[in-house]
Amino acid sequence: MSDRFRPLYHPAGHDGELRAAVQELRTGRWLSMRKMLADTRGWPLWTQRTQVLAAVAAGSDTVHTWLAEEPDSTAAVVMQTRVTVERALRAHREGHARTTDLWQQAWEACGDTARLVPADPVPWVCLLALAQLDGKQRMEENRLAPPGPMLFPGPWALLAEADKRDPGNREAYHRMLQFVYARRSDGSLSEAVNFVQWAASSASEGSALQALPLFVRVERYRREGGNEKALDLHWVTEDATRDALRALNIWFDHCVPGEASLLDLNYLAHALWGSLQLAEAARVFEALGPYYTPLPWAYRARSPNDTGQVEEVFARARARCFAAAAERKPDS
Structure with a gap:
């Protein structure tokens, strides 16, 4: 491994409380999850933590057990809705025969939870997540005129409801981006580009939405079948450099890195490295x-599913960037 460094992957990233809750959740226990959610302040952190927990809990009945023991817990209700939505999304990705039934259950759960906790953006974020299952836009709520x-x-309207409760909610806008990909069968990315530019242009300093354009640029690279040999052709362009530096200056320089999405930080590091x-x-x-x-x-x-190769790419990029930063520092 380059630089004798081996990176770590954990869905909780820097969030130590979330890491502990995830660890217990994986063993079928929910007390740490309950306590952590009770202590969570602010909708951005609440949204992020419930999303990570649901991805872990979707393969077990742990949240269902919690809700059965504490049926009056609104946090347990929100988590059960999260898990139900996650299962519907997974069934869709896997082409499962029960996708429609799970989708309907999840959609109803979102509505019930939205009425139970009207100030919470998560039920609306979950409805946005389910919208990508309606790629042909048969549901009226998924084909409203744009703003x-x-x-x-x-x-x-779903995005507006999430935005009203937590302006610039990161997951809400990423779910909307996933909807854009799902609604077009021709592979065009023009609508995605227009959306992320619109979102970023109206976002404040320090908003994670400033990093959204980096995700579309990577998606284009993926669809073009790019790999390292195309690095200079795809990434070292005026547009790519501008997007990377804008995200650095308007988002990263104004956020608290320890509270930022690990995925956003990786996409930004990748974009800056790629644009030299x-x-x-x-x-x-x-x-x-x-x-x-x-x-x-x-x-x-070369093999995207090879964890060792992926870690090597990250470690080599990291080492190269640290070396460049060290060369730039004036001699002491």
């Missing part, structure tokens, strides 16, 4: 510490 030119008909802004990328790698996410680095590996 601006160059945008597409879609679940704009190596010393700037070193700052993001420093904020990442030992953690990484397989994406987007997997798209640079």
Whole structure:
């Protein structure tokens, strides 16, 4: 491994409380999850933590057990809704025969939870997640007129409800981006580009939405079948460099890295490295510490499913950026 460094992947990243809750959840226990959620303050952190927990809990009945023992717990209700939605999404990805039934159950659970906890953005985020299962936009709520030119008909009212409760909710906008991909069968990314530019242009300093354009750029690279040999052709362009530096200056420089999405930090480090802004990328790698996410680095590996290769790509990029940053420092 380059630089004798082996990166770590954990869905909780820097969030120590969430890591502990995830560990207990994997053993079928829910008390740490309950306590952590009771102590969670702020909708951004609440949304992020419930999303991670649901991805872990979807393969077990642990949340169902919690809700059965504490039926009056709103946190347990929210988590059960999260798990129900996650299962519907997984069934859809796997082409499961019960997808429609699970989708209906999840959709009803979201409505019930939205009425139970009207201030919580999570039920609306979950409805946005389910919208991607309606790629042909048969449901009226998923084909509403857009709020601006160059945008597409879609679940704009759902996004507005999430936005009203937590302006700029990161997951809500990423779910909307996934809907964009699901509604088009021709592979065009123009609608995705228009959406992320619209979202980023109206987002505040420090908002994770400033990093959204980096995700579309990686998706284009993936669809073009890119790999490392195309690095200079795809990434070292004026547009790519501008997107990377904008995310650095308007998002990263104004956020608390330890509270930022691990995925966003990886996409930013990747974009800066790819556009040869190596010393700037070193700052993001420093904020990442030992953690990484397989994406987007997997798209640079010869075998994207080979964890060792993906880790190697990340470690080599990290080492190169740290070396460039060290060269830039004046002699002491």
